[in-house]
Amino acid sequence: MINLELSENMVKLQQNIKMVAKSMFRPISRKYDEAEHEYPKELDVFRGAPLFSRSKNKKEAPSPASPDKGRSGPALGQILSVEAMCWGDCGLLMSVPNAGVGNAALVAVGTDEQVEKWGGKWIAFANTESGAGSDAGSVQTTADADGGEWVINGEKIFVTCADRCDAVVVWATLDKLLGKAGIKPFLVEKGNPGMKLEHLEKKCGLRASDTGTFVFTDCRIPKENILGDPEIKQTSEGFKGVMKTFDMTRPMVASMANGLASASLDLVKDKMAEKGVEPDYHKTPNQLSAMEKEYLMMEANLEAMRLLTYKAAWMADKDLPNNVEASMAKAKSGRTATLIAQKCCDLLGPLGFTTKELAEKWMRDVKIMDIFEGTGQIQHLIIARHILKLSSKELK
Numbered sequence: 001m002i003n004l005e006l007s008e009n010m011v012k013l014q015q016n017i018k019m020v021a022k023s024m025f026r027p028i029s030r031k032y033d034e035a036e037h038e039y040p041k042e043l044d045v046f047r048g049a050p051l052f053s054r055s056k057n058k059k060e061a062p063s064p065a066s067p068d069k070g071r072s073g074p075a076l077g078q079i080l081s082v083e084a085m086c087w088g089d090c091g092l093l094m095s096v097p098n099a100g101v102g103n104a105a106l107v108a109v110g111t112d113e114q115v116e117k118w119g120g121k122w123i124a125f126a127n128t129e130s131g132a133g134s135d136a137g138s139v140q141t142t143a144d145a146d147g148g149e150w151v152i153n154g155e156k157i158f159v160t161c162a163d164r165c166d167a168v169v170v171w172a173t174l175d176k177l178l179g180k181a182g183i184k185p186f187l188v189e190k191g192n193p194g195m196k197l198e199h200l201e202k203k204c205g206l207r208a209s210d211t212g213t214f215v216f217t218d219c220r221i222p223k224e225n226i227l228g229d230p231e232i233k234q235t236s237e238g239f240k241g242v243m244k245t246f247d248m249t250r251p252m253v254a255s256m257a258n259g260l261a262s263a264s265l266d267l268v269k270d271k272m273a274e275k276g277v278e279p280d281y282h283k284t285p286n287q288l289s290a291m292e293k294e295y296l297m298m299e300a301n302l303e304a305m306r307l308l309t310y311k312a313a314w315m316a317d318k319d320l321p322n323n324v325e326a327s328m329a330k331a332k333s334g335r336t337a338t339l340i341a342q343k344c345c346d347l348l349g350p351l352g353f354t355t356k357e358l359a360e361k362w363m364r365d366v367k368i369m370d371i372f373e374g375t376g377q378i379q380h381l382i383i384a385r386h387i388l389k390l391s392s393k394e395l396k
């Protein structure tokens with residue numbers, strides 16, 4: 001039976017990580033918002049501690065002696081950590097070495113040997129192209145077999161940690177006529193003469209995290225750098241790897257949004273307390289001030305966001321298919337956190353519009369949560385297809 005109550009261990013983990021976020025991220029948050037593209041060298045202390053790893057005992061039943069009684073697992077631990085870190089600073093979390101979306105892709109689709117070989121690297125994820133973002137299966141970048149190598153040609157845009165990563169998981173097609181079935185992931189290491197970092201974006205938010213465009217021109221990589229099944233004929237599972245990665249990372253994006261929303265709400269609560277206003281949970285709606293009412297509504301929404309996110313992670317920990325739940329969590333958290341961060345700036349008055357506080361930054365940072373890893377509209381499509389039992393061809 002599903003149990004989303006956090007165990008004592010999980011609560012402790014959350015508290016400890018929040019302390020780290022408070023003492024390490026918050027003090028440098030504004031600095032790296034202003035110094036876009038500069039690597040936050042303070043994050044070097046996290047090198048060698050991968051965020052994504054492959055559980056070796058996934059199928060093992062929880063030990064009856066475990067105080068967590070089967071409630072905890074790596075995915076739940078990850079999303080709690082991510083929320084706590086993003087309460088500190090989301091752009092900085094995305095700049096932590098070895099925590100790239102490509103690392104999640106490697107864990108999701110790579111063989112055990114590949115995870116062992118490249119797991120220690122910082123890996124970016126490059127799927128988006130100018131004609132393939134929401135329609136992730138329209139990838140035009142090609143991978144052609146030539147002797148003992150793959151030759152990659154194409155352009156990938158909006159790649160997170162493009163400048164800082166050690167390697168990139170590039171999604172390319174073996175045969176455009178095969179559509180999604182022909183798309184496979186390839187690991188390209190930095191320094192390859194065929195891969196050029198064309199430019200870095202200037203962004204409105206999440207400025208501590210770098211985002212860039214790669215151009216691949218006759219980029220030659222070893223044959224073994226195709227991730228997962230190397231058999232060229234067995235391409236039917238190829239594109240599913242993108243979706244498998246998103247099943248892991250969408251709940252994480254949801255928890256990033258939850259972290260930003262909770263940071264905004266905590267600030268508003270502190271400012272209300274300074275004015276002697278404490279939200280009273282025992283009052284009826286007509287006894288509450290407008291500000292208290294707004295605040296309590298947002299708190300309730302944050303609770304709903306968290307429960308959906310925990311559920312998606314709980315299912316991942318139980319090895320249950322969670323793609324719809326991952327989309328639900330991301331759709332709800334991405335959209336609602338954006339509204340919460342904006343409303344918190346409203347409630348803070350002029351303070352919400354100045355750089356004295358981080359509220360205006362969180363409002364800028366949070367917008368991306370409803371865009372990357374599939375926009376809110378795309379998550380709604382995925383959910384609707386599931387409910388209506390329609391295929392992606394039937395409901396576009």
Ligand SMILES: Cc1cc2nc3c(=O)[nH]c(=O)nc-3n(C[C@H](O)[C@H](O)[C@H](O)COP(=O)(O)OP(=O)(O)OC[C@H]3O[C@@H](n4cnc5c(N)ncnc54)[C@H](O)[C@@H]3O)c2cc1C
Pocket residue numbers: 101124125126127128130131132133134135157158159160161203206211368371372373374375376377378381396
């Ligand atoms: C800061 C940042 C970091 C990123 N990091 C990465 C990364 O590391 N790796 C990577 O591969 N990509 C990355 N992306 C790309 C991101 O995932 C895409 O931008 C996103 O998926 C949207 O795709 P698109 O840009 O093609 O938008 P489009 O598909 O052109 O969408 C434009 C608008 O149309 C809507 N829309 C599109 N299709 C439909 C439909 N069928 N029904 C209803 N509405 C629709 C969308 O919701 C959106 O509102 C990043 C983007 C940003 C901004």
